[in-house]
Amino acid sequence: MKSDFKTLIPAYNATKGRFSLITVPPLQYLMIDGSGDPNTSQAYRDALSTLYPVAYKLKFFSKGELERDYGVMPLEALWWAEDMDSFTGARDKSLWSWTLMNMVPEWITREHVEAACRVVAGKGGAPALDILRLESLDEGLSxxxxxxxxxxxxxPVLEEMHHRFIPEQSLAMTGRHHEIYLSDPRRAAPERLRTILRQPVAHLPD
Incomplete structure (x- = not known):
């Protein structure tokens, strides 16, 4: 059986026009940190061209050696800046920092990742292998x-989430802004791109 975590994990489903409170379970990801405008940053391009060769090498290793097949998950990213209004106002992307991520199953270990990186390194073309890591993220209430x-x-969606919905629910933002890219921008028209926007939160004290 091939596991499809997009359907097995409820946090990978969201509804347009509705803000939902969910509890995200602890998950582990391949991660690469960087900063700068994702449209122009060489670091961003390097991270992208590194993340997926490793992700696919792990998937085929898991299928062949561990007999546990799964679908490679969509690209995700954490985003932050000193002034979070740079995401909702002028959107000055040069001020943004980011962590590109790809979720991998809990049975994938650091040893598996290190072995995959060695194979990918031997083929060249993955310039950010030295800063790729496997790390767990526990966002919880979001x-x-x-x-x-x-x-x-x-x-405007983030403005409403940050400044209307979250305060109205007596919540405060905690972790970093999280985006899950369900569409491939190379294949989908801009108006059809589907992106989950997530913000970890905590209840304010009474």
Missing amino acids: VQTLHVGPYDDEG
Whole structure:
């Protein structure tokens, strides 16, 4: 059986036009950190061209050696800046920092990742292997919604999430802004891009 974690993990589902409170379980990811405008940053391009060769090598290793097949998960990213309004207002991407991520199953170990990196390194073309890591992330209580459309149209949705919905629910933002890219921008028109927007939160004290 091939595991499809997009259907097995409820946190990978969201509804357009509705903010939902969910509890995200602890998950582990391949991660690469960087900063700068994702449209122009060489570091961002290097991270992308490194993450997926390793992800697919792990998938085929798991299928062949561990007899546990699964679908490679979509690209995800954590985003932050000193002034979080740079995400909802002028969206000055040069001020952004990010962690690109790809979720992998809990049975994938650091030893598996290190072995995959060695194989990928031997083939060349993965320039950020030295900063790739396997790390768990426990976001817990979170607000999320589905955005359909260009990435640059996310601002008003995030404005409503951050400044209306979260305060109205007596919540405060905790972890970093999280995006899950359900569509491949190389294949989908900008107006059809589907992105889960997630914000970890905590209840305010009474």
